[in-house]
Amino acid sequence: MSSFTPLLKKINSPADLKQLKRSELPELAEEIRNTIVDVVSVSGGHLASSLGAVELGIALHYVFDTPNDKILWDVGHQAYAHKLLTGRRDQFPTLRRHGGLSGFTKRSESEHDAFTTGHSSTSISAGLGIACAKRLKKDPAKVVAVIGDGSMTAGLAYEGMNQTGDTHNDKDLIVILNDNEMSISHNVGAISSLLSRTFSASKLQIMRKEFGEFLKSLPRIGENVYQLAKRSEESFKTFVTPGMLFEAFNFEYFGPIDGHNLDHLIDILKNIKKMDEPVLLHVLTKKGKGYRQAEQNPVYFHGVGSFDIDTGICRKKATDIPNYTEVFGQTMVELAQKDDKIIAVTAAMPEGTGLVPFSKAYPDRFFDVGIAEQHGVTFAAGMATEGFRPVVAIYSTFLQRAYDQIIHDVCIEKLPVVFALDRGGIVGEDGPTHHGLFDLSFLRSIPNLVVMAPKDENELRHMLATAVAFNGPIALRYPRGRGVGVDLDDELSTIPIGKAEILSQGDDLLILAVGSGVDEAVCAAALLSKNHQIQSTVVNARFIKPLDEALILPLADSIGRVITIEENTLAGGFGSGILEILADHGMGHVHVKRLGVNDRFVEHGPQNSLRCDYGLDAAAIVKAALEMLGQKESELLRIHHN
Known part of the structure; x- marks a missing residue:
């Protein structure tokens, strides 16, 4: 972590942030950016999106009071500043490392993480659920959903907005659209920012409501005059802002405003905080803000591995093996x-x-x-x-x-x-x-x-x-990452549907593997042969459905000991399919050991470390084989030696 972070080092909670003067906040933003770049350059992560949301994170925690107020970061990949401001500064260098901080928001990690995320477009629906629950509990705390413009392409976001804007129930939800793609001229942006800060002022909101009620109370013509006035306001706002869509969902729309202007952000958030109706604040940000390489290539730095800060070049070892x-x-x-x-x-x-x-x-x-x-x-x-x-x-x-x-x-x-x-x-x-x-x-x-x-x-x-x-x-x-390193055939051919292949033959053990587990199975078979004189038949199943019953069943029947390996949950997976066909053919005498992920969610960490932890590597296959053979191992060793 950057050593020169005097302001950030003072902040162990959002309460500490509120002790800073507004004039100090831009310097804090720079320190946060430097810290994010330093850490992500080592651990990898979602860099460009988090750099673009630094001021937004500062402003939200400066105005709102988490964990009482709830801030939901859609996807969570833009929440690194949020993590630094909510008591995780010292842990931040462990970001995405095995046993360290998650790369997304996670309820079990911090009381300031209102919702566990990782997939997009969930924030509005979850935020609305929290807001409605708070209303039932008569809890006046505020709920803020921060969603990126990319996440607004998903139908789930509009399903959430549709219910939020349902006029049959009062719903108090603030949605912040973090827009890092829309291009807008400086003049229109300045006008929109001024209008949004003015329209959101609490006195004007009260005046609008009171004036609306007055118009509607006029005999005979009241409702018509009110609707005309409403349409006039909406027409004016639509002319200078892109808010028509959100107004159609019955959201009070403000924006677009500069998402890197802390004074404007704080002013409008303070005004919006006083409102008790669905509000959408449209904020314009720049992906990769503050790190030149990320600004120039935000797609590459959206999710990046470790890299050299000066050049932005990835530090991965050079290899000719394609992924x-x-x-x-x-x-x-x-x-x-x-x-x-x-x-x-x-x-x-x-x-x-x-x-x-x-x-x-x-x-x-x-x-x-x-x-x-x-x-x-x-x-x-x-x-x-x-x-x-x-x-x-x-x-x-x-x-x-x-x-x-x-x-x-x-x-x-x-x-x-x-x-x-x-x-x-x-x-x-x-x-x-x-x-x-x-x-x-x-x-x-x-x-x-x-x-x-x-x-x-x-x-x-x-x-x-x-x-x-x-x-x-x-x-x-197919898996993430580099291939095994085999040569690629020039000519493409088709594989018979449902046809497996035998890679090695032996009478002591049958190893049925699929996908990335096949290479581990081949390695395990070699170790078993070399170190324990146990000879294995290794089958590359190729197909999880349909299974090659004509090949698998006779082998299982004659060998009697089967290990299945798959990089998948064990419940209902490849190994379950093997058990099913054995049961269907009355082959209960076959001893089967399934290797895969037990009934749990796998945490984050390097792929090879996790495969080792969850028993998905060659060593785990060898261990399972020795346990399966049990007392017969000594007999097999004696036979092979003779």
């Missing part, structure tokens, strides 16, 4: 060259899903639907009905949001939609909201859907070719 995302993106371009029916769909993640090269090569066949996974899946289903082959590339954790659409709009009609699930399994430092540990389970139960996972980056290429050639719904799940 799975890059291989997927490259293969999409190759397939699209030969098939003009292939369409790419993503939900505000073209960079994260590797589709930028596709979007440049085939802009007419690339669709970014915004943070709207539900819409994206149904949109793809519509295209599939017209003969296209849409590939929906979404992180595993975010596809959870579209579960109903997968069932209702794709699988019932057996539409040929490909689901490319990036970041399947353990993802690392983003933690429990982002691990893709449930997809094998929630997809395996859906009729008509094929589910597969490659053992390496080369098999990913062939599986993608298989997926786009398949005439029905199919899901392809």
